[in-house]
Amino acid sequence: MVFELHHLARRGLKRAVTMARLRRAVVKRVAQFRVHKDRLRSRRLRPKELKVTFKRLARSALRPVGLEDIAVRIWRRVKPAPEHGHVLLIDHMRRRSGEGKSDSAQTCIEIGTTREALAGQCSTEKLAQTCLQIGAHFYTVDMDIDNTTGAKQLLASIAPAFAAVCSKGEDFLADFDGTIDYLYLDAFDVDHGRHSERRKERYREFLGEELTNSACWKMHLDCVKNCMGKFTPGAVVVFDDTSWKDSEWHGKGKHAIPFMLEAGFSVIENTGHSVALARPSAT
Numbered sequence: 334m335v336f337e338l339h340h341l342a343r344r345g346l347k348r349a350v351t352m353a354r355l356r357r358a359v360v361k362r363v364a365q366f367r368v369h370k371d372r373l374r375s376r377r378l379r380p381k382e383l384k385v386t387f388k389r390l391a392r393s394a395l396r397p398v399g400l401e402d403i404a405v406r407i408w409r410r411v412k413p414a415p416e417h418g419h420v421l422l423i424d425h426m427r428r429r430s431g432e433g434k435s436d437s438a439q440t441c442i443e444i445g446t447t448r449e450a451l452a453g454q455c456s457t458e459k460l461a462q463t464c465l466q467i468g469a470h471f472y473t474v475d476m477d478i479d480n481t482t483g484a485k486q487l488l489a490s491i492a493p494a495f496a497a498v499c500s501k502g503e504d505f506l507a508d509f510d511g512t513i514d515y516l517y518l519d520a521f522d523v524d525h526g527r528h529s530e531r532r533k534e535r536y537r538e539f540l541g542e543e544l545t546n547s548a549c550w551k552m553h554l555d556c557v558k559n560c561m562g563k564f565t566p567g568a569v570v571v572f573d574d575t576s577w578k579d580s581e582w583h584g585k586g587k588h589a590i591p592f593m594l595e596a597g598f599s600v601i602e603n604t605g606h607s608v609a610l611a612r613p614s615a616t
C-alpha cells in the first residue's frame with residue numbers, strides 16, 4: 334500500500350511534493366508496515382477490516398512528513414469504487430440492441446455530464462462509447478459550460494456527430510423534438526453535506542439556486558415531466574444516486590419515480606444506489 338501511494342504521488346503530484354522527503358518517510362515506515370501486515374494476517378482479519386487497517390497505516394506513514402492530506406486525496410481517487418448508474422443503462426442498451434428491438438437509430442440522452450474524472454463515474458465517455466457500438470445517437474447535457482466544453486472535446490474524439498449541450502436538463506428535455514430510447518438522469522446533486530464551495534458556487538452562478546435536496550428532487554421530477562410523451566415503447570430511464578428505504582424513494586428520483594410509476598413505467602432494476610425503469614413495450 335505504501336509503495337502504491339508512493340508510486341501514485343510520484344506520478345500525479347510530482348511538483349507538489351518533495352520526493353526525497355516522501356521516499357525517506359516511506360522507506361523508514363515500510364519495515365514497520367510489514368510487521369503490522371504480518372500481525373494483521375495472523376489475526377485473520379476479514380478483507381474489509383484489512384483494507385481499513387492498511388489505509389490507517391498508510392496515513393500514519395505519511396503524517397510525520399506532513400503528507401497525510403495528499404495520501405488521503407490519493408486514496409479517495411484510487412480506491413476501488415463501485416460503478417454508478419450508467420452501468421445499469423449500458424447493460425440494458427446492450428441487451429436491447431442485441432435483441433434487435435429497433436429498426437431505426439436509437440437516442441440516448443444523459444442529463445448531468447461528467448464534471449470530474451472520479452472513480453466509478455465518467456458516465457459521458459462510457460455512454461458515448463456504448464452508443465457508438467450500438468449505433469445510437471448521443472446527447473449529454475449540463476448547466477455548467479466547463480463540463481460541456483470538456484465533453485465536446487471528448488465526443489469529438491469518439492463520434493463528432495454526438496452532441497454536448499450546455500443547458501438546464503429540464504429545459505433541454507422540454508424542447509427536444511425527437512423520441513427517447515434511453516435517458517440517464519444524474520444531474521442536480523443530492524446535498525450530502527460534503528460538496529465543495531466551488532460546486533455550490535456553480536449552482537448559484539448557473540442556476541441562481543442553492544444546492545438543496547428539495548431543488549434536486551424537483552429538478553429530476555421536472556426532467557421526466559417534460560419528456561413523458563417522448564419515450565419509445567420499451568424506453569429505459571436510469572436514476573443515479575437513488576434508493577428505496579423505509580417504504581419510500583430517496584435521492585434524485587424521490588419524486589420522479591412515483592410520477593413515472595403512476596404514468597405506467599415499472600422498475601426493472603434497483604442496485605441500491607441506482608434504479609432503472611422501463612416503459613412497457615408495445616404488444
Ligand SMILES: C[S@@+](CC[C@H](N)C(=O)[O-])C[C@H]1O[C@@H](n2cnc3c(N)ncnc32)[C@H](O)[C@@H]1O
Nearest residue numbers: 445446447448454455456475476501502520521
Ligand atoms: C453528479 S454530476 C454528473 C456526473 C456524471 N454523470 C458522471 O458520472 O461523470 C452532476 C452534474 O449535473 C449538473 N447539473 C446540475 N443541475 C443541473 C441542471 N438543472 N441541468 C443540467 N445539469 C445540471 C452539474 O453541473 C454536474 O455536472
